[in-house]
Amino acid sequence: xxxIRPVAALIGALLLVPAVGCDRPAPTANQGSDRHARSTPPxxxxxxxxxxHAMAPRPEPRTRRGSPRPEPPRPSPPVAIPSALDLxxxxxxxxxxxxxxxxxxxxxxxxxxxxxxxxxxxxxxxxGVYLQSRKLGWGTMGCSVKKxxxxxxxxxxxxxxxxxxxxxxxxxxxxxxxxxxxxxxPGELLYYRQDSRSNQERQTLTVVxxxxxxxxxxxxxxxxxxxxxxxxxxxxxxxxxxxxxxAYLTALTAGTLPPGAKxxxxxxxxxxxxxxDNGLQVLAEGxxxxxxxxxxxxxxxxxxxxxxxxxxxxxxxxxxxLEGTFQGIMRIKRxxxxxxxxxxxxxxxFGIGLVIPARMEDxxxxxxxxxxxxxxxxxxxxxxxxxxxxxxxxxxxxxAVLTVTRERLAGLHPLALPVRDPRLAKELKATHQVESDDxxxxxxxxxxxxxxxxxxxxxxxxxxxxxxxxxxxxxxxxDSALAIAxxxxxxxTEHARLMVALCRAIGLPAREVGGVTWVPDLGGFGxxxxxxVYVARDRWISVDPSWDEVPANATHIFMGGPNDxxxxxxxxxxxxxxxxxxxxx
Numbered sequence: 001x002x003x004i005r006p007v008a009a010l011i012g013a014l015l016l017v018p019a020v021g022c023d024r025p026a027p028t029a030n031q032g033s034d035r036h037a038r039s040t041p042p043x044x045x046x047x048x049x050x051x052x053h054a055m056a057p058r059p060e061p062r063t064r065r066g067s068p069r070p071e072p073p074r075p076s077p078p079v080a081i082p083s084a085l086d087l088x089x090x091x092x093x094x095x096x097x098x099x100x101x102x103x104x105x106x107x108x109x110x111x112x113x114x115x116x117x118x119x120x121x122x123x124x125x126x127x128g129v130y131l132q133s134r135k136l137g138w139g140t141m142g143c144s145v146k147k148x149x150x151x152x153x154x155x156x157x158x159x160x161x162x163x164x165x166x167x168x169x170x171x172x173x174x175x176x177x178x179x180x181x182x183x184x185x186p187g188e189l190l191y192y193r194q195d196s197r198s199n200q201e202r203q204t205l206t207v208v209x210x211x212x213x214x215x216x217x218x219x220x221x222x223x224x225x226x227x228x229x230x231x232x233x234x235x236x237x238x239x240x241x242x243x244x245x246x247a248y249l250t251a252l253t254a255g256t257l258p259p260g261a262k263x264x265x266x267x268x269x270x271x272x273x274x275x276x277d278n279g280l281q282v283l284a285e286g287x288x289x290x291x292x293x294x295x296x297x298x299x300x301x302x303x304x305x306x307x308x309x310x311x312x313x314x315x316x317x318x319x320x321x322l323e324g325t326f327q328g329i330m331r332i333k334r335x336x337x338x339x340x341x342x343x344x345x346x347x348x349x350f351g352i353g354l355v356i357p358a359r360m361e362d363x364x365x366x367x368x369x370x371x372x373x374x375x376x377x378x379x380x381x382x383x384x385x386x387x388x389x390x391x392x393x394x395x396x397x398x399x400a401v402l403t404v405t406r407e408r409l410a411g412l413h414p415l416a417l418p419v420r421d422p423r424l425a426k427e428l429k430a431t432h433q434v435e436s437d438d439x440x441x442x443x444x445x446x447x448x449x450x451x452x453x454x455x456x457x458x459x460x461x462x463x464x465x466x467x468x469x470x471x472x473x474x475x476x477x478x479d480s481a482l483a484i485a486x487x488x489x490x491x492x493t494e495h496a497r498l499m500v501a502l503c504r505a506i507g508l509p510a511r512e513v514g515g516v517t518w519v520p521d522l523g524g525f526g527x528x529x530x531x532x533v534y535v536a537r538d539r540w541i542s543v544d545p546s547w548d549e550v551p552a553n554a555t556h557i558f559m560g561g562p563n564d565x566x567x568x569x570x571x572x573x574x575x576x577x578x579x580x581x582x583x584x585x
Contacts, residue, residue, distance in 0.1 A: 085299070122142065126139075132571065151190075155179070156177075189239055192205070232273060276304065278304050296316065309565035372404045373402070378398055389404060459533040515558045
């Protein structure tokens with residue numbers, strides 16, 4: 001559900017602020033002084049107390065508008081209380097799979113019909129945003145049909161505000177988008193503007209249609225960094241009024257998408273700057289009494305083929321969003337303006353609430369754990385099965401036993417640098433957040449890697465350099481590796497992001513990943529971010545620059561990469577029971 005995705009991006013960013021176990025002193029003298037030749041350091045004392053937690057990769061933002069219908073005026077829109085998301089699935093309907101979504105035909109709706117739908121009922125709607133049933137923000141979504149510079153367009157707009165407190169620290173974010181589509185020709189995208197702000201950084205993206213293509217301009221600034229604007233010209237953008245969310249909502253309210261109907265639609269990926277496919281399925285149709293008003297409702301699921309994010313939304317007969325969930329954990333609910341903007345005087349602290357309690361006998365230093373077996377109950381994304389490090393055996397519905405084995409480095413045949421493998425182009429590529437082609441990053445990478453000639457030794461050196469040179473800070477929340485390099489501070493997400501950039505700068509494939517890891521002083525597993533590096537042929541190993549571990553200890557449970565939002569479904573729902581632990585002697 002595209003209406004929920006911007007909320008997910010916002011929440012994902014907020015929850016990435018504090019890091020589990022990132023606050024750790026530098027190695028003592030007896031741990032060795034040659035940082036470029038050392039392997040995993042010995043642990044002479046227990047791991048110091050951690051002060052927070054961090055989340056896995058951030059799902060990317062999306063945009064939408066309020067929605068329409070070519071019908072007569074009606075009373076003020078009802079508020080979706082109580083929830084109607086429990087509307088049963090229509091007979092024979094099952095959740096959409098990724099394999100199915102990839103093969104679906106695109107939704108097809110004539111432009112005139114989509115424009116008529118928008119012209120008849122565009123409006124602005126207000127919403128409350130909830131995580132674990134606790135309010136953390138509000139937003140508006142809407143659309144209008146008007147003339148801009150003499151041309152009639154459909155304007156979509158969205159604004160989201162969120163406040164989240166984690167382990168005492170509070171971050172406030174604001175996210176705005178504005179989109180314009182032509183009402184003539186093919187209904188193409190004419191303009192897109194995104195503006196996201198937090199306590200510490202601001203990022204903008206502007207896309208403008210011109211005769212030679214779509215001109216993009218991306219900006220970034222933080223207290224220590226103001227990057228030069230990045231510009232590109234896109235030759236093709238297929239996301240239009242007739243292929244996007246507006247089209248499927250028009251078809252839904254026109255009755256051409258009955259329960260069980262499936263289709264694909266396009267959305268503009270503002271991170272990759274290209275179109276991305278999404279599957280959709282109408283799960284059910286029915287009527288509910290909402291605040292004394294009988295409302296015809298449609299239950300629709302969407303599935304992003306890029307980040308595997310699943311949303312379920314309820315729309316009324318006009319195609320207006322009533323409420324929805326993202327990955328089953330986050331909820332957006334239509335409310336009156338005053339209710340939506342009403343926030344608690346004190347922000348709810350989600351930090352401790354997101355820890356997964358678990359006992360681990362006789363373990364004071366997780367760095368020594370080389371193998372762990374744990375029973376997990378609750379939602380588990382398929383990606384948790386990640387051999388050879390992680391092997392999952394499902395023993396019942398939402399019950400599984402996971403075995404995590406720390407990688408062995410003995411017997412590896414490390415690759416020479418730089419690694420040249422076309423299969424790894426994605427893990428070697430510079431991006432607007434991983435600026436591995438920036439001169440500052442390149443210089444730091446050479447310094448951090450030292451005289452390493454193999455991928456494994458370079459990974460060890462860079463991991464240790466990041467551990468030693470970044471101040472452990474729960475108040476730093478930066479997306480840009482360049483900004484992190486200049487700030488020299490951060491929690492586990494900043495450690496992971498900078499390490500990935502430094503590795504790629506010297507030709508070492510690397511990617512940021514996330515999941516949970518066990519922290520003694522929290523009494524359980526907390527959300528955390530770390531890195532995977534490609535050191536030998538077909539061999540990735542997990543490393544943790546926050547804790548200076550190569551490879552990372554076996555309490556690290558991988559749940560997803562930067563383009564996989566399925567991990568969010570584990571928030572507050574997963575239970576763990578440690579069955580077995582093996583430690584280094």
